[in-house]
Amino acid sequence: MSTKTLLMGCAASAILLSCRTRFGAITMFLLLASLALTCNLLYRLILWPKLLSPTRHLPGPTSASFLMGNFPIIHGVRSGAPQANWMRTIPNSGLLRYLDLFNIERVLPTTAEALKEVLHTKSYCFIKPPILTSDVAKILGRTGLLFVEGEEHKMQRKLLLPAFSHAHIKALVPGFWSKGMEMTEKVAAVVRASRSSGGEGEEGVVVEMGRWCSLATLDIIGSCGFGYEFRALESASISGSSDTEEKSGSELANAYNTIFNKGSPSWIAVVLSTIFPSSFVQYLALKRTREVARAAGTIRRVTARILAAKKSALATSPKDSESNDILSVMLKSDTYTGPEGESSMRDQMMTFLAAGHETTATSMIWAIYTLSLPENRHIQSRLRAEIHAAFPSGVPATVTYDQIANLKYLSYITSEVLRLHPPVGVTLRMAGEDTTLNGEFLPKGTSIVISPFAINRSVALWGADAEEFKPERWAGGADGAAAVESNYGFLTFLAGPRGCIGHVFARAEFKCLLAAAVGRFEFGQDGKKELVVKAGVTAKPVGGIPVTVREVVWG
Template sequence: MLDQNPLSRAWAALTTHTPLHTLVYAIVGVYLARFVYTTFLYARFFSPLRKMPGPSYGHWLLGRLPEVVTGEAGSAVTAWTEQYGRSIRFMGMLGVERVCFLNYKDLKQILVDEPYRFPKPKWAAHLLGVTAGYGLLTLENAEHSALRRFMNPAFAFKYLEMQFPLYLGPVNGLIEIYKDKLKEAGDPEEGTVIELTHGVNACLLDIICSTAFGYETDHLHNPHEPLGESYETLVNLQNGFNMGRIIAILGLPFGPQVVQWAVKQEWTGKGAMALVHKLGLGKGFSELGLFLTHMYRVNKISREMLETKLAEAKKLREAGQTDLDSGKIDILSLLAKASLDENSPYKMDQKLLEAQVLTFLGAGHETTASGMAWAMWELANHQDVQAKLRAECQEILSVSAEPTYAQIKDAKYLHNFVMEVMRLRPPTPQTARVASVDSTIGGRFIPRGTEIYIPNLTINTQKDVWGDDAKEFRPERWDDLPKEYNSSMSLLTFIVGAHSCPGRNMAVHELKVLCCMMVANFELHKTSPDQTVKSVAAITWKPDGGLSLRLKRTTWSS
């Protein structure tokens, strides 16, 4: 009589040695052995980096990753480099080795001299690609170099100056909104507590949409405008836990291809949300549905904007107006016109042009919004700095209600203040590279596949460059830079080399205008003497849950 015990049948199946069973067991055994070797044995006993200084291995599976992603941005690596030296190794997840170099010569080799030997790791490239477009941020080698040369003219200073008036409408709109809130509060002496980042983010979104796309959102006054609403939703989904989810999905076989396909289908987000409501699935599935829904909407609007820009560019060309300065001067219009230039050695296809919309939104808006949040926090914490900055900005605005491009560019203390914010509060406090081939850095052999952690914040605050007060907020330091200061390497907020930020000057000018108008019109104070801010570092580093401060109207000096 056959044994009906399920465990007995399972054991019999496992111990049956047919050729197919033997092959399956062999494959499983090979993969298991490889997993054990790479995760537990290689780094400890065989890696050429095993004697490199650095902290212990940490968690048996996650390594030192929890400390890197959960602590204050950059704090773990800063502590390790202070303890173990300027070149260290630490363990990532699943036995992945990460190395970190602080010496300028080593950083120059990685970022400037040989940037395409050290590209972004695949997980980082796909994370940026999904959230900020597969364009300038993700391309490498000759394709990246050609695209960068093609795009550089659109960021020329002359266009920055021509676009400057477009900043003023949204900034003035934000100032009026805050003035109205103070009037409603009715107590000019005490002022009122306002959550500031929501309005600032809307203002900066209106600016980037106008200057980059020639697209009027007015998200400040119309929170349900489709592009603004979707992008704000996507930004609110950014946290370490959700980034971990996306990275895990992207690490699956065909994960990147599935995600790229899913965000361009209207039904995927709706389907996920329907399952949430029908089956009572948890928050994770709900946020996945929101992500897919709003990524689809942003992609759809991007395609529509691009089609409009290409049609406008073709009309100009048919009318004989082939100069870049003809017609609209927003960045997307400039790129669309350049893409039709028959004499251009580089041809940007529609897919790549479309990707730049997400790139400009992600790199052009979110980083600036994070920087402005920290700028307001530093003002509230340093009333002496705020008073000095206010005096300069009110002097500028005493001539005219709106500053000019030249006035903002030449405002010395405003420049110092913004640069100090960028030094101590870089929107992207760290980045990563990977050795694509066996390499030698600082005389040390670096095997192919080794991840290189670049701690922007740590580099920005090195005491042997900036002095013992390197971690203190002191804008005056920019009047007398230390002799150890290196104009390329001492401030890595915008990276350096082939992958440096092409929109750096635009971002800095946006921050200057907004800081100038805010501090001239309002006093910014902490809500209480013991107020603290918890930060979160996902794609960008920003105050967790926004930033609330007490605002009061200023007194204008005569």
């Protein structure tokens, strides 16, 4: 019998004995229910985290609040930033512990050895916690690769690997470049329209590049991932393009804009979810909850339409039947048959739609922002020179994988951006059973925080200049190889059996889009907007990052 059960049982027995002769059955039931809830809250909020938890002796920050733990520090800042600070300032032997909202304890692995246990050695022991599978799964697909566990995850990953093979990605690069060219044409139209109306400043025209990057990556995952044309760039208006709220012309793009670009989830819902089941909270009349639910409904409806179109194409066209995109691979498998298989396939599509376009768009935003900083303009110029030298005849209509791979400085820059600005700064795991980590006992249900943002900036792993933007640090390794000894020192794509299956796809896509943008434009800072990054699904600046854009002569 657990300590929690024993305490609550004793309390209930005591009140039952004292009240059964004085009150009616209904009154006694309400008293017992109130007492049980009080005991449960007392146990969860105070007794367990402060007096009983076996991890309470681990080093960590002092609690900023008696009941709210370190939540006041974490809330409202960039995901991973507090963890990075604690790793730098609190001595530890591989694990830190802190308290989140309502004193929910979090264990933070800080060394490559501890991370290897979570991500590789015991990867199927540390599972996705309910808070992710119940809330985020509404957007990313509950039965997709991101959330399934154990043997189901192994089976799905093995099935999908052909769609992400190196040979297949090489064949997709011309498609990546084509969408990059389409994006730069749209941005060029914005610049010219603003210039003609007198809106160009000394440094160029101010453009919110995040909008165009998001539309481009959505088109890429549609055409290269599903063999389906969303035409999000084509349908987007160039008027008012610095306004992130503007409708794009694509209902799918608008749905993702609602989810990722219009603020974090309602904190009222977050607080209530720690007390009540999330299935109850989602039915409350909270504005943000309703917005996300409508957006998720749109995404699910669009994915069903894509699926129907793909089925029809595969049935009627021999050329389509030979396709090796993600959706074709799933449709050719016996795994996704029947109503349950089709539902699982839609969830898989939702996973890749969100993860496949939002993360790369976020990386593009950070790359353009970083290169536009005054201290990095020389890096931007050097990159542009490399791109122009590789294509001396002018803007290429198409490129090959090898041509992009040979742009070494481009590779260094994209790797360094991914290191310093991982799209997902923090993710969660939970001990699915009683286990140990780094020699410490963890009871079932213990929350584990993995912070790519903090690990990627670890002085112990990356040296004293870990916080600096230094593309040259990648010059010693092969393309895509981390400039750090351990595979667990660069966690942008995580690692181990549950590492990102699409990391080669994402890197190639990122390189093509950045080469297309920097080859065509010079980016600078307009100096009118303060950079604000808050905790959220992805680490995107609030309101985007408007930069000055000026066309350059190729070569």
